[in-house]
Amino acid sequence: MLQKTNFFVYPNLTPKDSLFVIQNAVAKQSVLLIVGNCRVDYEGRASSKLDWGERLVMIKSDRSILIHRSTGYEPVNWQPPGCIIQTELVSGIDLKIRAIRSQPRETLEILFDELSLVTILNLVDKGAFSLYVSEEDIKKSIMLRPSLIEENFRCIIDEKMQPTGFIDIFGVDEEGNPVIIEIKRGTVRKEAVIQLRGYVEPLSKTNPKIRGIIAAPKLGKGIKPLLDSMNLEYKRINVKKCAEILKRSEGSKISDFFTKPKS
Amino acid sequence: MLQKTNFFVYPNLTPKDSLFVIQNAVAKQSVLLIVGNCRVDYEGRASSKLDWGERLVMIKSDRSILIHRSTGYEPVNWQPPGCIIQTELVSGIDLKIRAIRSQPRETLEILFDELSLVTILNLVDKGAFSLYVSEEDIKKSIMLRPSLIEENFRCIIDEKMQPTGFIDIFGVDEEGNPVIIEIKRGTVRKEAVIQLRGYVEPLSKTNPKIRGIIAAPKLGKGIKPLLDSMNLEYKRINVKKCAEILKRSEGSKISDFFTKPKS
DNA sequence: CGTGCCAGGTGCCAT
DNA sequence: ATGGCACTTGGCACG
Known part of the structure; x- marks a missing residue:
């Protein structure tokens, strides 16, 4: 019998070890969930700064990226689908994720100093969505x-x-x-x-x-x-x-x- | 030394076993991530139906709920903060999550027949967010x-x-x-x-x-x-x-x- | 590619 | 509660 493993969980990764995992997941167009302590800078149509704290970062198959805090329907920071995702090790100890959008030019930078949980999801989802009245x-x-x-x-x-x-x-x-x-x-x-x-x-x-x-x-x-x-x-x-x-x-x-x- | 465990991961829970875990997490105002095969019905200002497929459901501390597919910046279905979250075992084998909003009256029903991954996050996040120009x-x-x-x-x-x-x-x-x-x-x-x-x-x-x-x-x-x-x-x-x-x-x-x- | 318009818009502050 | 308004609005179709 085939074991269905449509997810991978990596607890307590070091930022260094996370690099390959994240890059790989993005390349394979998986859905990536990153939980950890981070700081966020956004610069574009407006600018924003988010001080250190634990958040959930979601990178989806279409390279949209959402940063969720523990409350609020809307993500605190984000980048719409199609942006460029870059990862980088900073000072040998921190993980920087950069999401760049070119039109309009906007950059989102997330700096993690600690990763509590990285999850990779391969969601099989062919279900049709219909919004309707008769x-x-x-x-x-x-x-x-x-x-x-x-x-x-x-x-x-x-x-x-x-x-x-x-x-x-x-x-x-x-x-x-x-x-x-x-x-x-x-x-x-x-x-x-x-x-x-x-x-x-x-x-x-x-x-x-x-x-x-x-x-x-x-x-x-x-x-x-x-x-x-x-x-x-x-x-x-x-x-x-x-x-x-x-x-x-x-x-x-x-x-x-x-x-x-x-x- | 205190081991910091701000997350709990439950792979391959049965819907039956998930009930307590989910209810508990909602009660404790944790952030809850549920990955699995589900069907979604929404009825309110409009109506929508989403056929079976694997999605990520996020229930946040403020009882906002987001259903994310593998693509798209926006959740396919959702409920804003403050809604009522109910869980229920259907036919003894499926998990139904109901999120009800009263003003306007809207109901969201998620039916899982399989849970691949349930994650509970306790995010510590005091960081100030500022959107600004000088x-x-x-x-x-x-x-x-x-x-x-x-x-x-x-x-x-x-x-x-x-x-x-x-x-x-x-x-x-x-x-x-x-x-x-x-x-x-x-x-x-x-x-x-x-x-x-x-x-x-x-x-x-x-x-x-x-x-x-x-x-x-x-x-x-x-x-x-x-x-x-x-x-x-x-x-x-x-x-x-x-x-x-x-x-x-x-x-x-x-x-x-x-x-x-x-x- | 820019432009205009709709949205289950959401969120915020007004009355 | 209700209304008005802005939004990193996002998304879609059109010129």
Whole structure:
């Protein structure tokens, strides 16, 4: 049976001995945790100095670096991903870790005079992360507050259209122009644009002033030009706002928020 | 000789055995690092789901909680300081950690089916952290860009005043009113207000339109009313902007940026 | 590459 | 508690 060892723990390393361990871990893109007594200097957009004390330094696979004290959600000092990590023995007894970022030019220097614990982690993590509200939640939110689309936008329920059921929201803008809204709960891809185009196209023959809007939290890369070329629009939806709107009016029925079309 | 053991490492704990260790560490306000295979659900202002994978969970002394993947400066999920940490054994084999925040109501649930490494840290950290530019830097910055004080503010060098040397900056505002500026590199305390008052007071007898402004990055608690009562003003100085301004015009002499007074 | 905008922003101090 | 504002904001998409 294979022993799974996805971590290595080095207690009480001397700074001298730590050099190879740390360099190696950084080179192998492991996650590196260094606990010890240190001093931190940051110079860049601003400057800061942190006197001696015990902290946890985390160097991640992407060469982001975080210095955490025992309290606070935010790291006391840091460097975003992609910085250059250098290690050096100072005066033969201290470990200096330097993290340099070039754009903007910023340097972070950590000087350890004692290392209580160095840990190397090889995290296997393919899990997908999704931040979301459902498409239905977004739909409800827009119904409840049509201004999420734009000022003076109104939702219309049209019996002739409802049975078809494929258009997410139908409404009219300030000028009275008909608007078809396609909702996506995630990032807008090409397919969604094509889909909306399919709804808008036929109707635009009878009403050339009809508008098509995609409402979603995110727009995919390169989608904006596509929308422009098809004369469609994008309205960013703030997922958090949707959650607030929904919570505030728990239990309301969607149908309550439609306006009957002018007849 | 006293052996300094500010950390405890528990490799390959079973979720069952971890319960006591974790609860104890949280109770003792240690910093807790938990590495293992987990799934994360967040529900609150937004919602998120993170599928199974190996991550590092950090619970700090102030009961802030951070879930870090192997990349990214930011934690994938988190809870700010002060949340309620609960632990629970699920189905007898999995460890559930729940972190609840009440304002706004948000819940974070981490389910571990395997713990590779649990570490408890007792960090001794009294080191002061200071983010700063020097008072001299701020002075230079204002000289270089007087609009840091307000639009159309001008710095004046007045030979009659210069020898005294205790006023940081003397200038005139848009209306031509004389302005005395007191600079503090840190938080404004009562003493600084008294100090400025001392400069402004005598001069206001000959020129009642004279203004006194304290320029500093921060205003101490309760200082604003004091300033108001003494008819003095506060202008917040952005330390980062100062750094930028200084960098841009490296090596310029202060005297270059004074305007000779109208004579 | 700089610019603009959003974020579960967070943190800090004001009312 | 609520609101306003700054942040070494970081991150992402766009020109």
